[in-house]
Amino acid sequence: MTQSARHYLKLVATPITLLVLLAIIVVGFWYGWKALTAPFGPKAVPCVNTNVGKSLTTKSIQLDVVNGGHTRGLAKQVAKQLTAKGFSVTDTGNTDERIKQTVIVGVAKDSPEVKLVQAFFPKSTVRVDAARVDHSVSVMVGENYGGFNAKAPTSLAVSGAVCLPSPSATPSPSGSATPAS
Known part of the structure; x- marks a missing residue:
């Protein structure tokens, strides 16, 4: 790989990695909030x-x-x-x-x-x-x-x-x- 190709790969890989990590954090927060606000105990089965x-x-x-x-x-x-x-x-x-x-x-x-x-x-x-x-x-x-x-x-x-x-x-x-x- 040439020197300029490595340079462009670093320029593109860093923001993509940050976006992927940000997406993981957002999804984790959403599932965590959903679990935190869910009612406790078993759900009653209707009659x-x-x-x-x-x-x-x-x-x-x-x-x-x-x-x-x-x-x-x-x-x-x-x-x-x-x-x-x-x-x-x-x-x-x-x-x-x-x-x-x-x-x-x-x-x-x-x-x-x-x-x-x-x-x-x-x-x-x-x-x-x-x-x-x-x-x-x-x-x-x-x-x-x-x-x-x-x-x-x-x-x-x-x-x-x-x-x-x-x-x-x-x-x-x-x-x-x-x-x-």
Whole structure:
């Protein structure tokens, strides 16, 4: 290679190298910003319209139970009672949130799955969580646990399809649950 060819190669190679490095930095910044601003945790799978006939039964409802009080094993005790009534309890645990009376967490107060679960807890309140697009339900028990209504109906009359969690959906987070209850 001649002396002048080397000189032109240096003149062209330096700006091209700088442009390539600048492009790498811009792309890296864009991906980093996208990852930094992305929501945490698993994405909830939307519910699936399910034809349950003329009534929604406890067998169609998935829920988790968390203990927000100081009574050891309360979440597991309540989960056993719910399972005996046909509910599918997907998880039990504790929450850092202090709960006074029983709270049922669901997508809406008038959702059939929330109404059916609430019937088993006479002194409970409903907390609406519009982010529960999967229609999962959480039962949060605490210090003033109002008891379990074993005589509550195990079905609720409905008309048409009911939006229920997908069988492969992951449960919605209900606070900072830990494995033990």
